[in-house]
Amino acid sequence: MEDLKKLSDAIINGDVQTARSVTESALNAGIDPVKIVHDYMVPAMNEVGRRFDCNEYFVPELLLSARAMKACLELVKPKLVSGGVKAQGRVVIGTVKGDLHDIGKNLVAAMLEGGGFEVIDLGVNVAPEKFVDAVKNMDANIVAMSALLTTTMPAMKTTIDALKNSGVRDKVKVLVGGAPITQKFAEEIGADGYSENAPGAVALARKLIAA
Amino acid sequence: MHKFLENLLKNTPVVLDGAWGTQLQLKGLQPGEVPDSWNLTNPNKVFEVAESYVRAGSKVILTNTFGANRVRLSDLPELANNVSEINKRGVQISKSAAGNAAYVFASIGPSGKLLMSGDVTEEELFNAFLEQAQALAEAGADALVIETMSDIEEAVIAVKAAKLTNLPIVACMVFDCGKEKDRTMMGNTPEEAAERLISAGADIVGSNCGQGIETFLKICERLYKASSRPVWIKPNAGLPVMIDGRVCYKTTPEEFASYVPALISAGAGFIGGCCGTTPDFIVQIVKTVY
Numbered sequence: 070m071e072d073l074k075k076l077s078d079a080i081i082n083g084d085v086q087t088a089r090s091v092t093e094s095a096l097n098a099g100i101d102p103v104k105i106v107h108d109y110m111v112p113a114m115n116e117v118g119r120r121f122d123c124n125e126y127f128v129p130e131l132l133l134s135a136r137a138m139k140a141c142l143e144l145v146k147p148k149l150v151s152g153g154v155k156a157q158g159r160v161v162i163g164t165v166k167g168d169l170h171d172i173g174k175n176l177v178a179a180m181l182e183g184g185g186f187e188v189i190d191l192g193v194n195v196a197p198e199k200f201v202d203a204v205k206n207m208d209a210n211i212v213a214m215s216a217l218l219t220t221t222m223p224a225m226k227t228t229i230d231a232l233k234n235s236g237v238r239d240k241v242k243v244l245v246g247g248a249p250i251t252q253k254f255a256e257e258i259g260a261d262g263y264s265e266n267a268p269g270a271v272a273l274a275r276k277l278i279a280a
Numbered sequence: 281m282h283k284f285l286e287n288l289l290k291n292t293p294v295v296l297d298g299a300w301g302t303q304l305q306l307k308g309l310q311p312g313e314v315p316d317s318w319n320l321t322n323p324n325k326v327f328e329v330a331e332s333y334v335r336a337g338s339k340v341i342l343t344n345t346f347g348a349n350r351v352r353l354s355d356l357p358e359l360a361n362n363v364s365e366i367n368k369r370g371v372q373i374s375k376s377a378a379g380n381a382a383y384v385f386a387s388i389g390p391s392g393k394l395l396m397s398g399d400v401t402e403e404e405l406f407n408a409f410l411e412q413a414q415a416l417a418e419a420g421a422d423a424l425v426i427e428t429m430s431d432i433e434e435a436v437i438a439v440k441a442a443k444l445t446n447l448p449i450v451a452c453m454v455f456d457c458g459k460e461k462d463r464t465m466m467g468n469t470p471e472e473a474a475e476r477l478i479s480a481g482a483d484i485v486g487s488n489c490g491q492g493i494e495t496f497l498k499i500c501e502r503l504y505k506a507s508s509r510p511v512w513i514k515p516n517a518g519l520p521v522m523i524d525g526r527v528c529y530k531t532t533p534e535e536f537a538s539y540v541p542a543l544i545s546a547g548a549g550f551i552g553g554c555c556g557t558t559p560d561f562i563v564q565i566v567k568t569v570y
Contacts, residue, residue, distance in 0.1 A: 127467025167312025219520040219527035220311040
């Protein structure tokens with residue numbers, strides 16, 4: 070499977086064009102899309118995460134790899150759907166109320182998409198009730214919240230409370246992240262998980278869904 | 281280096297101010313409210329913060345204009361269309377608080393957008409920074425400080441735009457990523473940052489925000505070696521922690537000031553504080569250095 074090794078490399082190197090063309094020819098050659106995703110694409114993104122952890126990769130490389138991954142997934146997805154394979158999960162993501170920062174949130178959204186999740190991006194300054202509505206209407210199973218400001222961190226708790234009050238808290242896993250957020254804070258407000266960085270958020274989302 | 285800074289640096293270190301955002305919050309700024317908008321709506325409160333730093337002994341104070349650029353305010357048209365006025369008022373407020381006791385270095389913060397994600401173009405960034413820098417210069421700022429930058433590409437664009445005012449330029453980055461917490465978000469080292477910023481026209485380079493003050497010693501030393509100029513240093517009062525649902529910074533003014541002599545040895549020529557620091561921190565720094 071020489072060609073598909075090229076797919077892994079292209080994703081690791083953030084080479085969208087090669088990634089896309091190799092995926093296309095693999096699909097045309099009739100290779101099982103599930104195999105393409107599980108044996109080549111996912112391991113490639115895991116390698117990207119590993120390089121990020123080792124300081125070989127930083128945000129620019131992450132973004133490029135996530136872009137390549139997303140491009141391939143778009144090609145593979147129709148075949149997966151017709152084959153009855155579902156997305157990893159559906160994530161509702163947003164920066165909490167009062168906070169207008171979107172770089173971190175966008176990065177996590179891109180990585181989650183690269184990780185095979187369906188991502189519904191609610192944008193910035195998202196009120197608790199908007200998160201609740203999205204969970205109800207979109208049938209999401211993960212809520213991911215971002216905050217960059219120490220002053221807006223408490224809005225994460227408000228949102229979790231709103232999910233509880235409307236009876237959908239148990240339907241979803243809640244992930245939180247952002248510069249001032251810590252594991253301890255995540256536990257205090259009753260979130261299900263915290264990640265310090267974007268690749269970590271993908272691993273965490275997978276783990277929580279599997280649990 | 282710009283003559284004005286050369287003269288100012290004859291007496292080092294130059295003591296800067298502390299945080300503005302967290303001080304304005306204590307005066308009633310709401311979560312999500314744009315601090316810079318207070319230059320128009322609550323100028324007295326902004327003046328109080330500026331004056332508190334002058335009284336504490338700051339020789340340079342900044343301005344409440346960190347977020348006053350058109351790109352950052354693009355979702356808030358009523359503010360974006362007033363961007364020039366917000367910047368000018370910010371300088372005027374700081375100047376009236378500073379009097380003859382301090383200089384006013386006007387603050388230019390990041391756009392909040394990521395160039396490489398395509399959310400903003402280089403040209404849009406350049407124009408936004410130029411608009412802000414020109415307003416700050418027209419209102420009489422003594423120098424411009426480009427701060428809290430995580431993307432060197434954006435910082436370089438800001439420096440080039442700011443340089444057109446002919447004012448002295450300080451450019452500083454946040455180093456809080458990577459295993460050693462010595463890289464920018466985009467992975468650049470202090471050496472790379474110093475080289476790029478100085479060749480773009482910055483007179484002084486430095487580091488602000490980020491982690492606690494203890495992590496700044498190494499970064500300061502590296503910036504000093506790479507730039508061969510006194511370094512601008514403004515650390516946070518540690519990382520924020522939650523206590524009883526409220527956000528607190530744990531570093532005390534005394535602890536903070538205890539690092540100042542080591543920072544001076546590491547090449548710091550300008551020392552102040554970022555998020556969570558208060559006039560008490562400046563009082564302690566002044567005590568340590570004079």
